[in-house]
Amino acid sequence: MKRLEDRILKDGKVLPGDIIKVDGFLNHRVDPAFMRELAQEFARHFDLSDVTMILTAEASGIALATVCALEFGIPMVFAKKAKSDNIEGGLYKSEIVSYTYKKNVTLILSKEWLKSTDKVLIIDDFMARGMAVHGLIDIVKQAGAELRGIGIAVEKGFQGGGDALREQGIDVYSLAIIDSTENGTIQFRKQ
Amino acid sequence: MKRLEDRILKDGKVLPGDIIKVDGFLNHRVDPAFMRELAQEFARHFDLSDVTMILTAEASGIALATVCALEFGIPMVFAKKAKSDNIEGGLYKSEIVSYTYKKNVTLILSKEWLKSTDKVLIIDDFMARGMAVHGLIDIVKQAGAELRGIGIAVEKGFQGGGDALREQGIDVYSLAIIDSTENGTIQFRKQ
Numbered sequence: 001m002k003r004l005e006d007r008i009l010k011d012g013k014v015l016p017g018d019i020i021k022v023d024g025f026l027n028h029r030v031d032p033a034f035m036r037e038l039a040q041e042f043a044r045h046f047d048l049s050d051v052t053m054i055l056t057a058e059a060s061g062i063a064l065a066t067v068c069a070l071e072f073g074i075p076m077v078f079a080k081k082a083k084s085d086n087i088e089g090g091l092y093k094s095e096i097v098s099y100t101y102k103k104n105v106t107l108i109l110s111k112e113w114l115k116s117t118d119k120v121l122i123i124d125d126f127m128a129r130g131m132a133v134h135g136l137i138d139i140v141k142q143a144g145a146e147l148r149g150i151g152i153a154v155e156k157g158f159q160g161g162g163d164a165l166r167e168q169g170i171d172v173y174s175l176a177i178i179d180s181t182e183n184g185t186i187q188f189r190k191q
Numbered sequence: 192m193k194r195l196e197d198r199i200l201k202d203g204k205v206l207p208g209d210i211i212k213v214d215g216f217l218n219h220r221v222d223p224a225f226m227r228e229l230a231q232e233f234a235r236h237f238d239l240s241d242v243t244m245i246l247t248a249e250a251s252g253i254a255l256a257t258v259c260a261l262e263f264g265i266p267m268v269f270a271k272k273a274k275s276d277n278i279e280g281g282l283y284k285s286e287i288v289s290y291t292y293k294k295n296v297t298l299i300l301s302k303e304w305l306k307s308t309d310k311v312l313i314i315d316d317f318m319a320r321g322m323a324v325h326g327l328i329d330i331v332k333q334a335g336a337e338l339r340g341i342g343i344a345v346e347k348g349f350q351g352g353g354d355a356l357r358e359q360g361i362d363v364y365s366l367a368i369i370d371s372t373e374n375g376t377i378q379f380r381k382q
Contacts, residue, residue: 023301023304024303024304028268028269028271028300028301028304029266029267029268029301029303029304030257030260030266030267030268030269031266032257032260032261032264032265032266032267033264035257035261036261058249058250058253059249059250059253059269059271059272062249062250062253062254062257063253063254063257063267063269066221066223066226066253066254066257066258067257067261069221069223070223070226070227070258070261073223073224074223075220075221075222075223076220076221076223076254077219077220077221078219078221078250078254080219080250081250109219110214110219110220112215112220113214113215113219113220
């Protein structure tokens with residue numbers, strides 16, 4: 001999606017450790033009109049006609065997934081990290097390694113909010129090695145629900161998470177795929 | 192807001208420890224159409240004409256604040272909890288005690304995204320003792336920005352956080368105020 005690539009080049013920064021910072025419009029400060037454009041692009045790609053649930057992980061995926069929920073008129077549920085007292089028993093759980101936080105975290109989702117009849121679209125702001133998305137796929141499987149696709153705003157293609165999922169036949173649609181940040185220069189994959 | 196009170200009575204649960212669980216539509220699973228109604232009610236109450244930024248705290252405030260950002264056409268920024276490697280220096284920081292997580296957490300916000308010229312509306316899904324909101328107010332002060340008001344979906348009135356802020360002359364508008372959960376029965380404050 002050219003508009004997103006342009007925005008990444010204009011406002012994004014490459015930090016040491018191949019961290020790509022796009023927090024001015026995607027995952028710290030949120031630009032609502034731009035977020036809506038991203039959601040509309042997902043709607044062009046995915047067949048949403050029988051998707052019943054949008055699934056994401058806290059925290060940074062929530063904003064984009066909420067915009068998608070509003071645009072598509074489909075409910076959204078987000079997996080929480082670790083243990084909060086406000087969630088009763090009856091949880092799906094998946095332990096993942098967080099690249100951002102450099103530690104293991106457990107994604108939890110109340111069994112109340114994802115059922116075997118659900119057709120699920122996973123949405124997240126970022127994918128690198130794809131650990132969070134793997135946790136979400138695991139939760140979809142635990143629920144016996146059907147995964148319809150995965151929509152990502154920014155994929156770090158050079159970390160391989162997205163391609164590994166595509167090789168499994170999963171429809172992973174990333175609006176921008178960064179294939180290199182060598183010398184601080186962002187190179188996008190032609191799509 | 193009667194529609195919210197009705198929804199809390201219909202779908203909410205009172206758990207031990209005066210925890211009010213409304214995660215079926217507000218802060219775990221998100222009902223987009225209903226969220227939009229909440230945002231529209233905030234718009235009726237607050238003068239949004241010169242509000243430049245919506246501020247919330249991760250994670251559960253993000254969904255409602257995002258809906259408000261979309262409805263109002265105003266950017267949103269969320270304070271993050273603790274340290275992520277993806278945030279550079281130049282942070283506002285405020286340490287708070289989290290009632291939900293029963294420990295100290297530090298709210299952080301990049302100085303890039305909140306300036307002294309900003310007029311801020313704080314939005315959150317829940318307020319009990321108001322610790323998270325106090326941290327957000329602290330951040331607004333650190334930025335030298337102007338606080339225009341605080342919009343809360345569900346306030347636990349009996350824990351006093353909202354009233355303490357109102358006594359300071361802050362416009363705290365909660366769409367539902369629960370004044371008692373005695374014997375598991377939810378009693379709302381007449382507004």
